[in-house]
Amino acid sequence: MNIFRNSYLLLRYHQVKITRLGNMNSYYPVSIIATRSIADDVSKKLVFISKSNNIFENLALEDWFYKNFDFENQSLLFMWVNTPCVVIGRHQNPWLEVNLKNLSQNSVLLSRRNSGGGTVYHDQGNLNCSFFTSRARYNRKYNLETICGSIRSHWNLDLTISPREDILLNSYKVSGTASKLGHRNAYHHCTLLVDVDPSLLHQMLNVHELGIQSNSTPSVRSPTLNLKACCPEISVDEVIHILGCYYIKNSPLCFQGFDFVTPSEENFPGLNLIKQSFSTWQWIYGKTPSFSLCCPIGDQSSEIKIQVLNGKIERLHFQDVTIGKQDALRLNTLLVNQKLDSELHGVISNSSVFGTMGEDRFSKLNEILLTLCLTSV
């Protein structure tokens, strides 16, 4: 007689219906994915915790692991916490997602990560977890289940996974997810709102409508909640500890397998180069997909359409003939091929061009341009 466990899941996509039976625990809907079985994952599990709080260093380290580590026989959970900053997705538009004025006023850093998805606000009460595996073992659901399982087992919080793969607590979002898949390696990272300052969060991500039209990935806004609101004893350090142990599946009293890493050039050769590339204006603002916005002139009857490519004003479309050739020429020389940065901000504020052309007519344009140029690295 042979008994065996079915380790290979069939390629099917359907929801398993949950039935409430007596006092049985409820399980969230599971979709079956054709991958190797979760129980079969005999790869070595590593847990690294970053000692740095700098967003650029941590992003660079994450990228370093993705490019340089071999995950054929091991998987890595990398956990990191940052000083206040906003991180936008790879193909997002910072002007659309982030309130740049508030950003500079509160000296909050802005950065762009390499994976897709939406915009998130980080601070010391937010934990970031990056799950690194080989391309074949990539399984977002499993990673989210690990997080939910660990928190549920220790603090008895009822975390569920939404269809968009966010972690929800009482239908409020407590985590956002994004991932990057390459030829050999893949990673899936997510945030976890343990004790984040909600007012700052809203200030940073609260953008005034500028009328930007773009093909960049939009963020889907949802109401958020801190884990601490439902469970006062929880803290980021404890979550790190519990999640790490759960990931390695040892008993909670064991400290083996956790490594505290310092992102530095000696430990990770080539890291500085990556860090620098992530800190440049070119990466943060210049990688924006092309977008355009319309700005009314004078008495709202005519418009100028500004087209921006790679963070630079590519061209100005004058939708109406009322703008004289001279004015058009002046605007073109001033603006076209200029990066939307503080330099242009200075030029526009100090320039007398707008004055000569008639301040009232171009006041709206002036305003919009100044708002756009509030970028700072």
Add this chain to the structure above:
Amino acid sequence: MRRQGLVCHLGLQRHLFTVGRDWCRKFIRVNMASATRRIVCSFRQHKLFYLKSRLQYNAVALPFNLAGPYGYVEQIHPLATRFFHASKTFYGEKVPFKLSDIGEGITEVTVKEWYVKEGDKVAQFDPICEVQSDKASVTITSRYDGLISKLHYAVDEMAKVGTPLVDIEVSGSVSEAPVEELQEKDAIPLGEREESLELELPAEKVLTTPSVRKMASDLKINLRNVQGTGRDGRILKEDMLRHIESLSSSKSTPKPSQVPQQQAKAVERETTSQQPSPSTKTPQIIRPSVPVGVDRSEPIKGFKKAMAKSMTASLRIPHFGYCDEIDMTSMAALRHSLKENPMVKERGIKLSFMPFFIKAASMALHHFPVLNSSVDEACENITYKASHNIGFAMDTSLGLIVPNVKNVQSLSVMDVAIELARLQELGNKGSLGATDLTGGTFTLSNIGSIGGTYAKPVIMSPEVAIGAIGRVQVLPRFNSKGEVVRASIMQVSWSADHRVIDGASMARFSNLWKVYLENPSTMILDLK
């Protein structure tokens, strides 16, 4: 007309090879368009033939001993140099590179950025583009070396999985099937007659195509024995096949050799020597005309593969067995009475023995938590699992699978029965979920439902114990008064991991389970 430095033919095959530059410079340059009938190159080693380019290529393949780093020449036949292939250095087969499945049921992605443009050279594993699906950003890398000839999507367009993403001109041969099978009719005729070509036909050589030659060498057939029906006595593929047929049909009798027309005399001499003398005729074995069964082999995959894999893992565990006999008379009576009970009828659940077995096992596990534990691979840590996730073996059309009932310690017998029914139904449909199939901590296998008494079950890693329950048989037993009574007897065979479980614990656990089942009322005492 024989000219020094004359040239080779061009082939029709599209898998073309690049060349070292030297030879090309003689007549054409790389990337120069070749016109029809233009002299392309020359080579010295072989007979000289006039090369006419019939196709538009830019560079020419060299003979193999002068080939460049990228390719090779297939075969050089002194007469039919039709196997030379001309190649443009950058003109290869256009292969559509399809967008492969990304997983997670994603059918459409947005192309976010191109890392190459048309006309760029790419190597294998170079990143081509970045696509985004919901929140996953995927870097697509090239599968081939070559030149990008076409991008099918622009930035921000939706690309469907499975459709071509880019067209790559591959510089080397990319198809899996080797280039072969140049039939007579495909070959370029060996120079037109008006070019006054003199061909010396070596008398010993037999005229065939390389595919026929290969076939002959594979089947170990002497080409001289095959009769050719093509032009000038060429052996065609049909001739070959005919020869093979004739060989197989005349196996039992010594075969008379086939004779090509030109060499009739030589072969006649051979034939006469091969005929056997009548006096030494051997008796023939009468072969019966019963069709013989054919061996069938198939790859092991799916469930069988999973089984093979988990069995190999289980073999590392040192098993010990412990068997016992359980008197199921009271349990059978209880079940019978419960079936008639209105409460059970109202709930509409079929009550078999299995819910009782599972619940009794869970209750016994409370007292012996070591049996509900898990050891890691190196056997350095033992984890005592809190929840009793008891698996049970289920036979489905696809094979044996083992789903488990979660947290039996918190369930009543009725709950277990309901859950069993649910899992059975899902199992029959073949749609069990990952949660149901993983996370088990203890297993019971009711092989007795099919048959058998004692068994030696194999522990399912990473658990540490398993039980196999045999058939319920009615046997004569002595009761407490010494009388022979009929008793429903059922055997159970436990296997446990001897690294962490000793015989005594297993025995005591089995005894406790036995007590629960032999006197079901004791289960009420330990109800939680």
